[in-house]
Amino acid sequence: MSETISLEPQEKSADSAAGFPACPVCGRESRDGLAPLASLDEELQALIATNAPSGRVVAQVCPRCVELFRRAQVQLHTDAAVLEQGGRALPTYLRMGADERFTGRGVTVAFLDSGFYAHPDLTTPTNRILAYHSIVAGDPSTLETTDVASWHGMMTSVVAAGNGSLSNGFYRGIAPEANVVLVKLAKTGRITEANIKEGLDWVLAHRDEYKIRVVNISAGGDNQQSYLHNKLCQTVERAVKEGLTVVCAVGNAGMMPGHPVLPPASSPSSISVGGLDDQNSLDRARRGMYRSSYGPTVDGLQKPELIAPGIWVAAPILPHTPTAAEAELYAHLDRATDDELKPLIEAHADVDRDLAGSLDLPVPLLRNLVSIKLREGDVISESYKYVDGTSFAAPIVSSIAACMLEANPRLSPQQVKRILMDTAERLPGVEIDRQGWGVVNARRAVEFALALRPVAT
Numbered sequence: 151m152s153e154t155i156s157l158e159p160q161e162k163s164a165d166s167a168a169g170f171p172a173c174p175v176c177g178r179e180s181r182d183g184l185a186p187l188a189s190l191d192e193e194l195q196a197l198i199a200t201n202a203p204s205g206r207v208v209a210q211v212c213p214r215c216v217e218l219f220r221r222a223q224v225q226l227h228t229d230a231a232v233l234e235q236g237g238r239a240l241p242t243y244l245r246m247g248a249d250e251r252f253t254g255r256g257v258t259v260a261f262l263d264s265g266f267y268a269h270p271d272l273t274t275p276t277n278r279i280l281a282y283h284s285i286v287a288g289d290p291s292t293l294e295t296t297d298v299a300s301w302h303g304m305m306t307s308v309v310a311a312g313n314g315s316l317s318n319g320f321y322r323g324i325a326p327e328a329n330v331v332l333v334k335l336a337k338t339g340r341i342t343e344a345n346i347k348e349g350l351d352w353v354l355a356h357r358d359e360y361k362i363r364v365v366n367i368s369a370g371g372d373n374q375q376s377y378l379h380n381k382l383c384q385t386v387e388r389a390v391k392e393g394l395t396v397v398c399a400v401g402n403a404g405m406m407p408g409h410p411v412l413p414p415a416s417s418p419s420s421i422s423v424g425g426l427d428d429q430n431s432l433d434r435a436r437r438g439m440y441r442s443s444y445g446p447t448v449d450g451l452q453k454p455e456l457i458a459p460g461i462w463v464a465a466p467i468l469p470h471t472p473t474a475a476e477a478e479l480y481a482h483l484d485r486a487t488d489d490e491l492k493p494l495i496e497a498h499a500d501v502d503r504d505l506a507g508s509l510d511l512p513v514p515l516l517r518n519l520v521s522i523k524l525r526e527g528d529v530i531s532e533s534y535k536y537v538d539g540t541s542f543a544a545p546i547v548s549s550i551a552a553c554m555l556e557a558n559p560r561l562s563p564q565q566v567k568r569i570l571m572d573t574a575e576r577l578p579g580v581e582i583d584r585q586g587w588g589v590v591n592a593r594r595a596v597e598f599a600l601a602l603r604p605v606a607t
């Protein structure tokens with residue numbers, strides 16, 4: 151039996167051929183039928199309705215979605231310590247309306263960054279770190295090293311592919327079953343273009359060994375330069391020609407004169423990602439821009455092509471650090487009873503001296519101080535905090551690309567990029583230079599990739 155690749159989306163996916171009613175929220179067919187939305191409590195109704203695909207009226211929902219959002223409802227009240235913008239800290243997959251049928255299973259994403267840590271969200275219950283390589287000569291660090299260089303790469307990799315094991319699966323990435331390859335670029339200090347190029351050369355040499363399909367680069371180069379004369383950009387172009395989807399953070403210089411876009415994000419074939427500020431909300435009307443860099447580049451190219459959340463992104467806290475100890479204390483204090491509050495502070499006086507020196511304050515004022523500490527530290531829970539920067543917008547797009555390739559492994563890097571651009575949603579009132587084709591749409595991109603899957607004939 152031969153196969154042909156259709157160039158147009160098909161009307162039905164593989165999951166919609168059995169004749170069962172399809173859930174308007176997750177898109178899955180439900181053997182158990184659909185439940186009326188009106189039969190659920192009002193808060194749960196609102197949570198489900200606001201997460202439905204844009205423009206889709208929801209009157210019924212499948213039991214699986216009811217259970218998913220009921221768990222989210224409970225965890226929003228119990229596991230999220232911070233109240234920001236009037237609501238609890240929302241996980242990325244929920245804010246982006248991701249299609250939960252696809253989780254990056256069988257796809258490997260390589261991360262090029264300053265350093266990494268073997269975070270439990272990547273290693274439990276199964277270790278999905280296929281390889282770790284440091285380009286730093288004589289580097290003694292390992293994936294268990296908790297130094298300053300480990301922070302950034304740990305966060306970018308977990309934002310994309312973490313399974314939320316430290317939050318009962320709640321603060322997970324969009325590709326929580328993807329495999330990862332981690333390439334350390336620097337011991338301390340600035341990452342240079344030469345570092346990034348060396349790391350990407352290593353990925354190219356080992357892409358077949360680890361089945362790498364996506365490369366995430368949350369680091370910028372040295373100066374603006376035409377891609378025609380820039381060695382890093384030329385390496386990016388070669389990587390894409392050889393089958394790698396390369397996703398780059400565009401940078402955070404949007405408020406600076408010239409707002410420059412540097413290599414590798416200035417490479418024509420890369421997917422360059424700017425920042426969205428969705429105010430930690432599912433309400434599309436509240437969307438605005440983050441202070442990300444934008445073009446045109448020195449070659450006149452439109453960059454970024456896409457934007458994704460660049461602020462209020464839930465990311466892991468590096469274990470066994472002072473920041474981790476503070477977050478654990480603040481989260482415990484936030485949940486403590488009035489009687490437990492002062493004894494807890496006294497028992498952990500070495501963690502926060504400000505709190506320890508305020509024990510004579512009345513309990514209501516102590517609680518206000520704890521709230522301030524939570525907000526100042528961007529603490530969500532003992533294990534997670536808010537982060538911002540296009541460094542974290544890029545891995546969100548990389549995770550969506552991994553899900554697209556799970557849905558349709560035959561997609562080329564050029565097809566992945568085109569689908570992401572074609573399915574993006576433009577922000578009204580924002581100039582095209584800043585947002586490109588708009589906000590990445592996780593669900594539509596994966597659905598389109600699935601619809602282009604080969605059809606048996």
